Amino acid sequence: MVHPLTIQEFLAKAKQLPVLDARAPKEYAIGRIPQALSFPIFSDEERARVGTAYKQQGHDPAVLIGLDLFGPKMAGFVREAEKLAPTKELLVHCWRGGMRSGAMSWLLDFAGFQVYLLQGGYKAYRHYMHEQFERVRPLLVISGNTGSGKTDLLPYLQQHGQQVIDLERLASHKGSSFGSIGMAPQPSTEHFENLLGMSMLELDGQRPLWLEDESISIGKIQLPQPLFQRMQESPTLVLEVPKAIRIQKLAEEYCRTDCALLEAAILRIKKRLGGLATKEALEAIQTGDMERMVDIALTYYDKAYTYELAKKQTVLRLPLETLDPEENALRLIEFAKQHKLI
Numbered sequence: 001m002v003h004p005l006t007i008q009e010f011l012a013k014a015k016q017l018p019v020l021d022a023r024a025p026k027e028y029a030i031g032r033i034p035q036a037l038s039f040p041i042f043s044d045e046e047r048a049r050v051g052t053a054y055k056q057q058g059h060d061p062a063v064l065i066g067l068d069l070f071g072p073k074m075a076g077f078v079r080e081a082e083k084l085a086p087t088k089e090l091l092v093h094c095w096r097g098g099m100r101s102g103a104m105s106w107l108l109d110f111a112g113f114q115v116y117l118l119q120g121g122y123k124a125y126r127h128y129m130h131e132q133f134e135r136v137r138p139l140l141v142i143s144g145n146t147g148s149g150k151t152d153l154l155p156y157l158q159q160h161g162q163q164v165i166d167l168e169r170l171a172s173h174k175g176s177s178f179g180s181i182g183m184a185p186q187p188s189t190e191h192f193e194n195l196l197g198m199s200m201l202e203l204d205g206q207r208p209l210w211l212e213d214e215s216i217s218i219g220k221i222q223l224p225q226p227l228f229q230r231m232q233e234s235p236t237l238v239l240e241v242p243k244a245i246r247i248q249k250l251a252e253e254y255c256r257t258d259c260a261l262l263e264a265a266i267l268r269i270k271k272r273l274g275g276l277a278t279k280e281a282l283e284a285i286q287t288g289d290m291e292r293m294v295d296i297a298l299t300y301y302d303k304a305y306t307y308e309l310a311k312k313q314t315v316l317r318l319p320l321e322t323l324d325p326e327e328n329a330l331r332l333i334e335f336a337k338q339h340k341l342i
Contacts, residue, residue: 031190129197147246173219
């Protein structure tokens with residue numbers, strides 16, 4: 001028997017059971033339920049063929065073409081499902097909960113599986129993710145100039161009982177022109193939203209959520225507008241670390257980085273740095289003078305940070321003299337308590 005489930009019921013079941021995504025590989029690659037396995041009823045080419053037939057000939061001819069493509073694969077689908085779900089209990093979805101997941105659910109039910117089908121499909125899941133960004137929840141935004149150790153604090157905040165989401169980890173990018181260095185390829189904005197929405201679902205919506213300050217873009221990814229706007233309106237706690245300490249930290253990190261990657265990062269901000277500063281930064285990279293290169297780059301980034309900080313509604317400044325992440329996390333928690341934010 002096939003059991004239709006709401007998105008909330010489906011995600012609860014997904015914590016214990018395999019999730020089969022019956023959409024085409026290209027759809028899956030763009031965005032997916034994070035724990036879902038690609039189990040396409042059609043290849044990308046086959047999906048395009050059925051879709052074209054539907055537009056040009058109508059529903060019935062498209063269904064017949066789909067059945068012609070589906071029929072020869074049925075035994076293979078059952079064998080593969082038995083490997084993925086040895087208990088013969090699983091969840092299935094497609095884009096809208098229509099023909100593809102319906103056909104796959106019918107087949108697996110016929111083969112003796114206990115099948116749970118997502119009502120409304122992946123489209124319902126995406127709607128549910130967007131609801132998470134619309135929710136009003138208390139936020140605390142950690143800000144500070146580049147090199148202030150904002151990201152380093154996050155795991156220590158979490159260790160001390162605070163709710164934290166690392167946006168840059170989910171986006172696989174550190175936010176600046178240098179942000180892709182040492183990071184895996186970025187997901188699509190759609191899949192980033194899925195990862196972020198799922199992270200939010202795990203948290204207590206009544207307790208403050210700590211986020212690192214970001215612009216609307218993290219690399220090629222766009223933050224959800226409702227969340228970004230909420231971040232602008234929320235208390236912003238600024239880590240004020242002396243520039244010399246920030247330069248030393250970043251220089252030590254970039255000493256281990258391929259010079260070609262650093263040069264490419266400098267050239268991406270060439271227009272903002274100006275010709276002379278760009279030339280000097282490139283020369284500093286070639287001679288291994290990373291502190292000089294960082295100093296030049298920070299001249300631009302510190303100005304940009306000051307400009308963006310002026311847009312915030314509530315700004316609280318915490319002077320720090322070291323970059324010890326655990327010590328600074330504890331100081332930040334105490335600072336937030338003093339201001340009755342937690």
